[in-house]
Amino acid sequence: MAQSNPPFMSGVPELLLLRLLAQREMYGYELVRSVRLVTGEAISLGEGVIYPVLHGLEKGGALKSRRKTVDGRTRVYYAVTRKGHTRLEKLQKEWERIRGGVSAALDTPHHG
């Protein structure tokens, strides 16, 4: 069946990519591996997820890209703009709000 919309993932790819790129510029394929790494293998994003998000963020002015050829291969490096930093902060606050709300609900002891 291939469950196409797993729960709790909306907004997560965007947040993770912005966060990683806020540390240093990276290219798409590198981000695929990096997401797995920094999330402790908990979250894995395919290229089909990563690239559309990168393109969308660049279109929206949150990222800027530059091409670079390394070992005969062309890579597209992405970096966060000022606008992207603002977007990242906003997303982080939003994540914290939802996370806190869900935690509060789950921490309520239930008899069962």
Added chain:
Amino acid sequence: MAQSNPPFMSGVPELLLLRLLAQREMYGYELVRSVRLVTGEAISLGEGVIYPVLHGLEKGGALKSRRKTVDGRTRVYYAVTRKGHTRLEKLQKEWERIRGGVSAALDTPHHG
């Protein structure tokens, strides 16, 4: 504009409703207020969100309902079935996985 797909909310309504109903049976309108309460006002779900989720869960066998008239008003009370408990546990684990992954990523210190 009314941002129709806010980030980080996918799966959250279902998780919260199952969790609340695991404590005691409740009716739709009551759940609307209860969600706000237990999340410390962080999360608010409208009736247009609640009812479809309840119907979907009942259809899937996770909830069972019974009608009850109180003060001349008919209420539909929902309770979690065994299947619903299984579903809740699964969702909780899933939430914990994503939450952990994102936390790990965000906790990584970044130079900026």
Added chain:
DNA sequence: TTACATACCTTTCAGTTCTATGTATAGATT
């Protein structure tokens, strides 16, 4: 009779992730 809170429900919209698929090159293996 007006207004409001309660109580239920459906329709429509729109945004997002995911899988699957496709192209192309470099390097290693056979």
Added chain:
DNA sequence: AATCTATACATAGAACTGAAAGGTATGTAA
């Protein structure tokens, strides 16, 4: 030479699902 694997970018289509808006109806209070 041929094949395989990893790298690197990209798009298309499907499925899911939360939100807003609208609709019906009743009890209570002003």
